[in-house]
Amino acid sequence: MSSSANDNSASEAPVFALDRREALPALIGRHEDFLIVAGLAGTARDIAALTENAANGFAMGGAMGGACMIGLGLALARRDRRVLVVTGDGELLMNVGALATIALPNPPNLSIICVDNGHYGETGYQKSHTSLGTDLEKMAQGAGIKLTRTVQNAADIPAGSQFLRQGNGTVFLLLRVDTGEPPVYKRIWDPAVSRAQFRAALAAK
Amino acid sequence: MNEQHVAAPTKWQDEVFDLLRRGGVTQFAYVPDAGHIILIDRSLADPDVHSIALTTEEEGVALIAGADLGGARGVLLMQSSGVGNCINMLSLINAGRFPFLTLVSMRGDFGEGNPWQYTMGQAVAPVLQAVGVTCLRAETPDEALAAVSAALTMVFQAGQAVAVLFTQKLLGAKRF
Numbered sequence: 001m002s003s004s005a006n007d008n009s010a011s012e013a014p015v016f017a018l019d020r021r022e023a024l025p026a027l028i029g030r031h032e033d034f035l036i037v038a039g040l041a042g043t044a045r046d047i048a049a050l051t052e053n054a055a056n057g058f059a060m061g062g063a064m065g066g067a068c069m070i071g072l073g074l075a076l077a078r079r080d081r082r083v084l085v086v087t088g089d090g091e092l093l094m095n096v097g098a099l100a101t102i103a104l105p106n107p108p109n110l111s112i113i114c115v116d117n118g119h120y121g122e123t124g125y126q127k128s129h130t131s132l133g134t135d136l137e138k139m140a141q142g143a144g145i146k147l148t149r150t151v152q153n154a155a156d157i158p159a160g161s162q163f164l165r166q167g168n169g170t171v172f173l174l175l176r177v178d179t180g181e182p183p184v185y186k187r188i189w190d191p192a193v194s195r196a197q198f199r200a201a202l203a204a205k
Numbered sequence: 206m207n208e209q210h211v212a213a214p215t216k217w218q219d220e221v222f223d224l225l226r227r228g229g230v231t232q233f234a235y236v237p238d239a240g241h242i243i244l245i246d247r248s249l250a251d252p253d254v255h256s257i258a259l260t261t262e263e264e265g266v267a268l269i270a271g272a273d274l275g276g277a278r279g280v281l282l283m284q285s286s287g288v289g290n291c292i293n294m295l296s297l298i299n300a301g302r303f304p305f306l307t308l309v310s311m312r313g314d315f316g317e318g319n320p321w322q323y324t325m326g327q328a329v330a331p332v333l334q335a336v337g338v339t340c341l342r343a344e345t346p347d348e349a350l351a352a353v354s355a356a357l358t359m360v361f362q363a364g365q366a367v368a369v370l371f372t373q374k375l376l377g378a379k380r381f
Contacts, residue, residue: 037271058274063297066267070297073271073279076232076255081275097260098267104258191301198274 065095103144240310
């Protein structure tokens with residue numbers, strides 16, 4: 001599955017056309033299937049809106065570049081649960097070496113979605129590297145992650161949703177979207193509150 | 206990484222590893238470092254822990270926060286130069302009130318011969334304290350064991366962020 005997914009996506013030209021407000025919820029499906037770590041800015045709003053700030057989510061508001069590694073620590077701690085990192089192209093680019101770090105242990109209960117709009121939305125929509133030639137799926141492949149895929153057409157979303165849930169190794173999925181705004185939602189800003197909520201919900205199960 | 210040290214006794218580092226394991230630490234994150242070689246090798250040899258090789262030290266800060274979200278305990282093993290790579294990521298620890306334990310092998314310290322090491326070596330304690338991490342210095346094996354033991358209580362009972370600094374008086378200065 002991984003090699004055919006790689007072959008298909010690597011040959012496609014980048015298309016930034018999907019609406020994140022539709023594509024991301026469709027891709028994730030039942031959010032309760034996952035423990036979710038969200039990056040800052042756009043993806044924090046995406047996940048806050050999707051989960052209505054539920055206790056299975058932890059969204060960042062700073063410490064840019066940490067989302068994937070929080071996901072790794074969580075996935076290693078809870079092998080009985082599936083962990084989903086949802087981050088943006090800018091957040092991932094800030095610490096892209098984390099993909100190499102994650103590829104070594106390759107936990108099968110970790111999936112990463114990079115919502116790639118090719119821009120730094122939070123700071124005024126300056127173009128990011130991914131608008132200018134950088135391909136983060138290829139960087140994930142180069143880091144050693146075997147299960148990678150790019151979703152940039154609506155028709156590919158159902159297969160992508162399945163791809164996130166397979167158990168052979170860490171999954172990296174690049175979701176290309178347009179520069180439309182993420183949903184407006186009042187997210188939890190205090191990470192200590194979010195941490196306490198997240199841990200209490202996990203401990204109760 | 207094959208460095209020769211002035212001081213040879215290393216048994217205390219085996220005892221540090223045993224202390225960490227008894228303290229429930231199951232995630233060991235590191236960038237390869239001669240000063241921590243025994244801890245790193247022990248973690249690699251232990252089937253009950255995750256030994257995570259990082260590309261940069263700040264990854265370890267985020268890893269440990271993730272471990273805590275899942276109810277596990279981690280430690281970040283790094284050299285003093287790596288402390289500088291962690292500073293903004295430590296806002297996650299500080300603002301989220303995550304427990305955080307790091308063991309720092311010092312350079313740019315007692316007897317250092319490499320001028321490149323002094324900038325971060327001398328900055329370790331002030332910058333860590335500036336972002337809310339308490340520093341405990343150890344200059345002898347007895348002090349190292351006492352500091353690690355104290356740090357385990359401070360971090361995992363009281364929820365603090367603590368760095369134990371293994372000084373070059375303890376580790377020995379690298380010879381060039």
